[in-house]
Amino acid sequence: MRNKLPLIICLISGLIMFLQYFSKHPVSRAVYSSILDWWQIIFAFTLLVGAAAFVKVSLKGLQKKGEGKYKAIALAGVVVMPILAIIGGNKLGSPFLWVFENIQAPMQSTVFSLLAFFVASAAYRGFRARTIPAAILLISALFVLLGRIPISEYFSEWFTRIMFWIQDYPSMAARRAILIGIGLGSLTTAMRVILGIERTYMRGE
Amino acid sequence: MRSQKTRWLIYGLLFIAIIISYSITIQLKVTPSPFVKKTFEYMEHLPPQSVIIISFDHEASSLPEIKPIAQIMLRHVFRQNIRVIGMSLFAEGTAIGYDMLTKAAREFGKTYGEDYLFLGFKPQYISAILGMGESIRRIFPEDYLGNRVDSIPLMKNIDNYNSIAMVISIADGDRAVQWIEYAGARYDQKVIAGLTAAMITTYDPYLNSGQLYSLVGGLRGAAEYESLYGKLGGGNRGLLAQSVAHFFIIILIIVGNIIYFKNRMQSKGMK
Structure with missing residues (x-):
């Protein structure tokens, strides 16, 4: 029973969600809305669990030499931001929004912008036409890079045309193949879970 | 060494x-791409007082690229007297979205609650998108500032996607895909995406199939939109730096x- 009950719940939930898609009956809509509410509530609790886990891990790390100061800053952020929001609200001009705009946003943008430097360095050191497929990839990348910048329009509009062709045909074909693969894979997995064939969510029992 | x-x-x-x-x-000379033109034309011809949703589905890290897109689109919709419901499916997009929406609305003298409002953040994006198709006020009983949604004039007669002309997802990842797959497929909701340049190819299949109405991508997209709008801004400023870096x-x-x-x-x- 310990194993069968979760499987039965999973089967019934899966079937209800599958069948309600095709029904506009008020009962079906009500069940669907309630399930969506539950989904939100469960997810809100997972956020709480995540926050609690973060605090727990950070508190443990506080005692460790070297990383303690970083954990302290992270914990301070977790404590300070809600306090600022509770005291000063979240309107325009509030301390909460000021900290977000002037500390968090610039820090994240700074870290993200470092990517440009790594890409530049990696492009120089790693993007080599060692084989024919690598050469095709390299030439395509050059055209896409050129096509994305307006400077290329001063030379020839063909750069933009070629870029669109690469995006619309070879790239799109590959993307579609991947998307269809993902779709079929998701469908198969969902069917396996609903029918109780896939049981890894029950520790594989 | x-x-x-x-x-x-x-x-x-x-x-x-x-x-x-x-x-x-x-x-820089920028020729507007067909999709940016399509987005612009759509906004130009949308009747005044129509209601659209703008969802700020991005992190703070992509702000330099995302902000010019969001700013120019917000300016355009407010110039056209289109009413805006702002929201976010990304926790970080909440404060940014509220900030950008409010500043753009103030530029045009718009009133909160009548011309625009911000619903805030909702976790679990799939259930939020699907739930809004049934009832927006059930998913967002209160707005970002804690006002009851029922008491907001803009929300009068609006309860689901039937009253929403367009959803614009300003995204740096695949959150706009969820708008397409859930709001678009199930509720027939039109979706436009404002994206970082790196994400454009991910959306090409949806764009090509017509599931995504149109998109504005990267700093170039923002610059193209600005040239159509007639006022240069962050897109044009950033485009030169981006072009030089690409070169x-x-x-x-x-x-x-x-x-x-x-x-x-x-x-x-x-x-």
């Missing part, structure tokens, strides 16, 4: 190139390959 020096040289040159290109003002990377790739082939020929000659 030599490799370290090369790396620092690349970093240094790129840094200088970006600083210089940000410091000077050159208006620099192209040169690095070419130089790297020349050195590689030269070394290969030399080693073959030695054998």
Whole structure:
């Protein structure tokens, strides 16, 4: 029973969600809305669990030499931001929004912008036409890079045309193949879970 | 050691190139792409007082690229007297979205609650998108500022996607895909995406199939939109720096390959 009950719940939930898609009956809509509410509530609790886990891990790390100061800053952020929001609200001009705009946003943008430097360095050191497929990839990348910048329009509009062709045909074909693969894979997995064939969510029992 | 020096040289040159290109003002020639034109035309012809949703589905890290797109689109919709419901499916997008929406609305003298409102953040994006198709006020009983949604004039007669002309997802990831797959497929909701340049190809299949109405992508998309709108802004300013960085990377790739082939020929000659 310990194993069968979760499987039965999973089967019934899966079937209800599958069948309600095709029904506009008020009962079906009500069940669907309630399930969506539950989904939100469960997810809100997972956020709480995540926050609690973060605090727990950070508190443990506080005692460790070297990383303690970083954990302290992270914990301070977790404590300070809600306090600022509770005291000063979240309107325009509030301390909460000021900290977000002037500390968090610039820090994240700074870290993200470092990517440009790594890409530049990696492009120089790693993007080599060692084989024919690598050469095709390299030439395509050059055209896409050129096509994305307006400077290329001063030379020839063909750069933009070629870029669109690469995006619309070879790239799109590959993307579609991947998307269809993902779709079929998701469908198969969902069917396996609903029918109780896939049981890894029950520790594989 | 030599490799370290090369790396620092690349970093240094790129840094200088970006600083210089940000410091000077050159208006680059940008020809609006068909999709940016389509987005612009759609907004131009949308009847005044129509209601659209703008969802700020991005993180703070992509702000330099996302902000010009969001700003110019917000300015355009407010100029056209279109009413806006702002929201976010990304926790970080909440404060940014509220800030950008409020500032753009103030530029045009719009009133909160009548011309625009911000619903805030909702976790679990799939259930939020699907739930809004049934009842927006059930998913968002209160707005970002804690007002009851029922008491907000803009929300009178609006309860689901039937009253929403368009959803614009300003995204740096695949959150707009969820709008397409859930709001679009199930509720027939039209969706436009404002995206970072790196994400454009991910959306091409949806765009090509018509599931995504249109998109504005990257700083170039923002600059194209600004040129159609008639007022240059962050898109044009950032585009020069981005163009210079791209050009620099192209040169690095070419130089790297020349050195590689030269070394290969030399080693073959030695054998």
